[in-house]
Amino acid sequence: MELHQVKYFLATCETLNFTKAAEASNITQPALTKALKLLEDELGGPLFDRQSRPMRLTELGVELREKFRTLYDLSKEISAQAKLFSNLDAAVYTLGIISTIGDKMFLPFIESLQRSASGISLTLKMIPQNILINSLLEGSLELAIITDIEVKPKNLELIPILEEDYFLALPADHELSSRNIVSLQDLHGVNYLRRVHCELNSYIDQKLEKSNIAINECFATDQDAIAKKMLQAGLGVTILPESLCEDIEQIRPIREPIKRTLMLASLAGRELSPSAKVVKDIILKWKQ
Numbered sequence: 001m002e003l004h005q006v007k008y009f010l011a012t013c014e015t016l017n018f019t020k021a022a023e024a025s026n027i028t029q030p031a032l033t034k035a036l037k038l039l040e041d042e043l044g045g046p047l048f049d050r051q052s053r054p055m056r057l058t059e060l061g062v063e064l065r066e067k068f069r070t071l072y073d074l075s076k077e078i079s080a081q082a083k084l085f086s087n088l089d090a091a092v093y094t095l096g097i098i099s100t101i102g103d104k105m106f107l108p109f110i111e112s113l114q115r116s117a118s119g120i121s122l123t124l125k126m127i128p129q130n131i132l133i134n135s136l137l138e139g140s141l142e143l144a145i146i147t148d149i150e151v152k153p154k155n156l157e158l159i160p161i162l163e164e165d166y167f168l169a170l171p172a173d174h175e176l177s178s179r180n181i182v183s184l185q186d187l188h189g190v191n192y193l194r195r196v197h198c199e200l201n202s203y204i205d206q207k208l209e210k211s212n213i214a215i216n217e218c219f220a221t222d223q224d225a226i227a228k229k230m231l232q233a234g235l236g237v238t239i240l241p242e243s244l245c246e247d248i249e250q251i252r253p254i255r256e257p258i259k260r261t262l263m264l265a266s267l268a269g270r271e272l273s274p275s276a277k278v279v280k281d282i283i284l285k286w287k288q
Helices: 003-015 018-025 029-043 059-086 103-116 129-138 201-210 224-232 274-287
Strands: 091-098 120-127 144-147 156-170 191-195 216-221 238-241 250-253 259-267
Touching: 003 018, 003 029, 003 059, 018 029, 091 129, 091 274, 103 120, 103 274, 120 129, 120 274, 129 144, 129 156, 129 259, 156 224, 156 274, 191 224, 191 238, 216 224, 224 238, 259 274
Parallel strands: 091 120, 091 144, 191 216
Antiparallel strands: 144 259, 156 238, 156 250, 156 259
8 A cells, every 4th residue: 555545535525526536636537546456455345436426435435434544644744853853953043931931941952952952052042031022023033932021023933832930039047937828018128139030020019019018129130040149148138930949948828819820922824934843843742
């Protein structure tokens, strides 16, 4: 059995006419009918009742039609995937990621990429969300991982990847460390380390203002590594996403749950490059 025979069979199923099926398949009618006859000989019975008017499928033809369609669709998918990977030799690809995600979260993804597409050399561009969005809109990035916290432009295609909780990170000997869970009300008058690049700042500011909670912003930085150093030095508390809490000695859940959804973003309607298609596919499989 050859794939071209399956293709001719499916074309004939659509038209129930050898002449039209041959035209749709870009071959002569004698070549099509010969290929179908060889297929029928191999299968041990006719696929079409040639005596009926109009021509119709036999029971064998009906039985095999969907199976052949599945086989043919699968063969096209395999061919397309093989062609895609053949274009990835020594490819260098840049994936944009918000700078507030912990490194450990992406190790499984990078390992999966290396196993599935070792020809791609991946560069992670970890920058603030507003810059990522501008890069997507300008076309300098094809894919980026952002969050759902701020309003995004309508011309971005957004696919949810996973949810992440926020925690209050504390110095080891902080007065709030004796509590199993904290409330935003507990932050009133507390020294707070502001992460100026955090996508959550506007949201937190609104909640604090609405509840008349006055925090003491004693330090601000756009670098999480520096914020953690200040935290370890006992200079204040801060709110961190779970993926950044791995090396923090004291963290507490927040009574008013704060979450974010990580999203895979691309410019709506843009045709992705072969490398971007592979990276996107691996990310979507990785999230499962």
